[in-house]
Every structure is written in structure tokens, then in C-alpha cells.
Amino acid sequence: MKKILLLVILLVAVNTFFWIHHSRAVDPPANVKHAFTKLYPAAHAVTWKRNDGDYKAVWGGASGKDTSVFFSDSAIFMGEENTIPVGQLPASIADYARQHYNGAEINRAGCKMDAKGHRMCTAEINGDNLVFDDNGNFLKVDN
Secondary structure, three states: OHHHHHHHHHHHHHHHHHHHHHHOOOOOOHHHHHHHHHHOOOOOOOEEEEEOOEEEEEEOOOOOOOEEEEEOOOOOEEEEEEEEOHHHOOHHHHHHHHHHOOOOOOOEEEEEEEOOOOEEEEEEEOOEEEEEEOOOOEEEEOO
């Protein structure tokens, strides 16, 4: 019984350590900060995090999280995400939600642009992150 209790305590401690490590802000290297400032000189109150090996800068809007941009370790721009009002999504996305999610409401909406300038729209419905092309055609579920 003591071994099981000790194992549970150890697992909780390790899990807590990794959660804190991955959720706290980081200080990116100077080359990443320089690349960011060059592209977004007016951005302020920026929070930096690590996201799948890239550096993620988050700022703006009422939530302070309306814009996110991603840079590699070598300061290469990887993409941008913006939160938008649900009403700004193409109408075909709302139609898709009605047809495939039994009329469920879209909780959050956004636009993504990759480093090549390809734009996609995102819609969160019932915990699923749906990805559409710029014209509102369904591409995939990205969870």
C-alpha cells in the first residue's frame, strides 16, 4: 500500500512539474525577439511561450491573446493566428456547423496564415477545432 501511495505522489509531482514548465512564459533568444519586433513594431504587452518547439508571441485585443505569431529557434517566421468575431467567418462555415454538428454554435473563430501567406479559417465547435480554407471549404479537424 505504501508503494502505491508513493508511486501516486511521485506521478502527481512529475505531472505538476511538466504542467508548470510548459505553461509559463519564456524569454526567447535575441534573434527571435529582433525578428518579431521588425515585423510587429507596435505590439505591446507581449507574452512568449514555447509551442511545439517554436516560440509563440501572444498579445492584443480585450483578452490580451487575440494575436499569436510563431517563430522557429532560428527566428524564421512560421505563421500568425488572429481571433475574429464568429460573424466574420464565411457563411459556408456556419452552414457546415449546422449540417455536421446538429446546429451547434461556433464558440470561437480565427484566421491563420502560414509563412507562405496561405490563409485558413478556424472554428471551435463542441471542443473540435475545425479548419477551413479561405473560401470556407472544410479541410480537417485539428485537435
